[in-house]
Amino acid sequence: MVNYDYHMGESDLAELESKVTSWLEENLPSGWMQAIDKGDKAKLYELRLSQNYEEWCEKLGKAGWATPTWPVEYSGAGLDQIQAKRVGEVLSRYKVPRSFNIIGIGMAGPTILQWGSHELKARYLPPLAQHKEIWCQLFSEPGSGSDVASLSTSAVRDGDEWVVNGQKVWTTLAHISAFGLLLARTDPNLPKHAGLSYFIVDMNASGVLVRPLKQMTSDKIVNEVFFSEVRIADSHRLGDVGQGWQVATTTLMNERSALSGAGSESGANVGGGPYEAIIASARQNGAWDNSALRDRLMQALIDGRVIKMTNLRAAQNRKSGKPPGPEGSITKLFQAEYNQRLQSLAVDVMGMNASAWSEEDEPASATARGFLRSRANTIEGGTSEIMRNILGERVLGLPREPQVDKDLAWNQIRRSS
Numbered sequence: 572m573v574n575y576d577y578h579m580g581e582s583d584l585a586e587l588e589s590k591v592t593s594w595l596e597e598n599l600p601s602g603w604m605q606a607i608d609k610g611d612k613a614k615l616y617e618l619r620l621s622q623n624y625e626e627w628c629e630k631l632g633k634a635g636w637a638t639p640t641w642p643v644e645y646s647g648a649g650l651d652q653i654q655a656k657r658v659g660e661v662l663s664r665y666k667v668p669r670s671f672n673i674i675g676i677g678m679a680g681p682t683i684l685q686w687g688s689h690e691l692k693a694r695y696l697p698p699l700a701q702h703k704e705i706w707c708q709l710f711s712e713p714g715s716g717s718d719v720a721s722l723s724t725s726a727v728r729d730g731d732e733w734v735v736n737g738q739k740v741w742t743t744l745a746h747i748s749a750f751g752l753l754l755a756r757t758d759p760n761l762p763k764h765a766g767l768s769y770f771i772v773d774m775n776a777s778g779v780l781v782r783p784l785k786q787m788t789s790d791k792i793v794n795e796v797f798f799s800e801v802r803i804a805d806s807h808r809l810g811d812v813g814q815g816w817q818v819a820t821t822t823l824m825n826e827r828s829a830l831s832g833a834g835s836e837s838g839a840n841v842g843g844g845p846y847e848a849i850i851a852s853a854r855q856n857g858a859w860d861n862s863a864l865r866d867r868l869m870q871a872l873i874d875g876r877v878i879k880m881t882n883l884r885a886a887q888n889r890k891s892g893k894p895p896g897p898e899g900s901i902t903k904l905f906q907a908e909y910n911q912r913l914q915s916l917a918v919d920v921m922g923m924n925a926s927a928w929s930e931e932d933e934p935a936s937a938t939a940r941g942f943l944r945s946r947a948n949t950i951e952g953g954t955s956e957i958m959r960n961i962l963g964e965r966v967l968g969l970p971r972e973p974q975v976d977k978d979l980a981w982n983q984i985r986r987s988s
């Protein structure tokens with residue numbers, strides 16, 4: 572067995588674990604942890620209903636456990652990646668509710684920490700960690716997704732402000748976001764990567780219009796966002812003018828880690844429940860007798876373990892001070908395709924019941940929803956084709972894809988919109 576914790580003794584980690592466990596004992600509703608230890612699902616369900624989610628997320632954030640690697644002064648716990656991973660394991664073990672503000676915590680936070688002034692950090696990080704302000708990422712546009720550096724939304728300087736015009740699409744959570752991470756073109760005469768700047772935008776500012784898009788799961792989580800003469804103070808720019816691509820790279824690297832579940836028990840869940848739930852379901856309905864399905868279940872178990880080991884390696888790299896690198900693309904690619912296989916497996920194990928079910932059959936409904944939702948995994952946060960390009964070029968050192976427009980001024984490049 573490889574010891575990944577060689578920088579920090581196991582006894583220190585055990586001490587941290589017991590500190591978090593004691594905090595949970597004091598702060599979770601009484602009986603919560605005992606219900607988990609006893610496997611009493613009914614009691615846990617009852618306690619969950621009695622808990623105020625917003626108040627809980629605020630408490631978790633104030634204690635520093637929602638964002639353990641952030642500095643204490645910004646609502647973190649000042650821990651390193653390995654320590655944070657141990658905290659995450661305790662929270663997962665006790666099924667502790669956490670903020671759904673993934674873009675805020677996983678992407679906005681690390682970007683502001685790396686590029687923001689102290690004033691921006693002090694203003695934005697604590698409410699973000701405490702689930703008081705939701706964030707969205709305003710990168711993709713109708714004509715610019717994989718090639719996001721070709722985007723058209725413009726920001727034109729006017730004294731101490733910037734005036735923004737354009738359209739974004741696929742903006743997850745924009746309809747309930749307080750702030751967004753905006754990548755905009757500030758100089759159309761420069762090559763596409765060089766003419767971008769990066770801003771924090773107030774989603775309630777005058778001129779911001781958000782229109783939800785309905786997905787095949789019936790959710791309305793992604794949106795179109797229109798900017799008409801929206802004003803942003805120059806103090807809300809991250810990085811220098813023209814340095815937007817470098818700042819965006821920080822966000823994108825963290826996005827891949829966030830989506831791949833780096834450092835977590837990723838790969839253990841399907842349709843909101845544990846991998847074991849598919850096994851239990853297969854045993855119950857007889858699918859277990861099908862040797863081809865059993866083979867796929869075993870392969871899924873192996874894949875899940877491989878993801879976990881790769882994530883541990885990535886966490887170890889980051890702990891040694893390296894920023895999230897191309898290895899985030901490995902886990903993003905593998906996790907996305909693995910989850911799709913797992914969700915298909917869950918549907919196949921359920922048989923006809925996954926195509927038509929009675930209203931009260933909650934597990935069947937969750938399985939079908941999980942299957943439909945997983946189709947986006949190989950698109951969101953960069954498609955699998957793009958991840959393979961990144962791995963080929965930056966990890967394997969293969970020749971780069973030809974980019975004929977790389978050095979051309981952006982306004983000289985032909986585009987459809």
Ligand SMILES: Cc1cc2nc3c(=O)[nH]c(=O)nc-3n(C[C@H](O)[C@H](O)[C@H](O)COP(=O)(O)OP(=O)(O)OC[C@H]3O[C@@H](n4cnc5c(N)ncnc54)[C@H](O)[C@@H]3O)c2cc1C
Binds near residue numbers: 713717743955972
């Ligand atoms: C559920 C969901 C949530 C999202 N949330 C956000 C969000 O919050 N914020 C945000 O900014 N964006 C978001 N996105 C957008 C996402 O990042 C883009 O959809 C993605 O980058 C692909 O861009 P595109 O849709 O324009 O496809 P395109 O770039 O047009 O790609 C179309 C196809 O061509 C392939 N392709 C393109 N270029 C290459 C190449 N060079 N080599 C090989 N194949 C290539 C792609 O792999 C794909 O199969 C979200 C998307 C989804 C589905």
